Amino acid sequence: MATTMDHQIVEDLKAAGIDYITSVPCKQLAGVIEVLEGTSEIMHMPSNKEDEGMGLCAGAFMGGMKPAIVMQNTALGVVVNTLATLIQFYQIPLPMLISYRGEVGEPVACQVEMALHTKAILNQLHIPTYHFHKPEDAAELPGILEYAQMASKPVAILCDASFWRASA
């Protein structure tokens, strides 16, 4: 069941002019994806893997849309090449709304392994990274979305378990 926060996130995306979203699901993102499915202003085209999704976003951007991707942090292990040689090489603005699995509150031990690499990968790629830990952190989302367009860069928004739990 989508929360007020899930609705607020999608409202902010809409207000920023985001009109194309691809997603690969995560439990923490289920509410956002549910809201996206019912949002006619945003074309939602799920992808099977996040590098494929970034290809879709690159095409949608060149077609005149404003894309974003919704994904889990583990997928950063999948998309390093795509971020470097497609999104960054061709300077495509791409907000990445990322569930930050493996942080405090995580029930699945295996998720911790990629959590340990998450910020290191983003730092290595010089990707502007924002970490939503408390519900009030989400107030920065409109500014972050505008920043991604201004800079023509991928931008990571990591939302951890504490953020989602406190926002429920």
Next chain:
Amino acid sequence: MIRNDVFKTLIPVISEHLVVCNIGAPSQELHALDDRASNFYMLGTMGLSSSIGLGLAAAQDKPVIAIDGDGSVLTNLGTLATIGNNPQGNFTLLIIDNGSYGSTGDQPTYAGMKTDLAAVAKACGAETVQTVSAEDTAEAVKAAIASDQTTIIVSKCESGNVKVPVIKTNPIVIRERFMEEVRR
């Protein structure tokens, strides 16, 4: 006929349209034969030509032809399910199926063995899927552009490349001039 021969017959059919071209030898050969602002050369990210093409087709109304290879489609096989479930009438995916990884030394792909990409595409829900000979490819692409159905064309050709230079055009130039063609 090898890929470059297919491209020669294809150019009169695709040169006025938006083309997304696969990494490596395909982009280099197309660039050498007929460099145009309406060509998007995907210089990295093996496998994503069809995905970029689908996103582009969904975002605007002009016809889009994505040129991909059998090895590249195999590396992003999920793309066929995404195409099958999100049909765009202005989208044509041309898979140059020479049964080999052409850019890396013509190593054989599974598509040249037991795997039938056209059958996979059909099973993924794609509307119109055709397997054609190299000689019939240009005609099939022409018909696909004219139609209002997502069309996937598997063009069976011989393995081989021609010697052409790498593309040195700045990626932002490639992207900007391509987007100008989209807006035109």
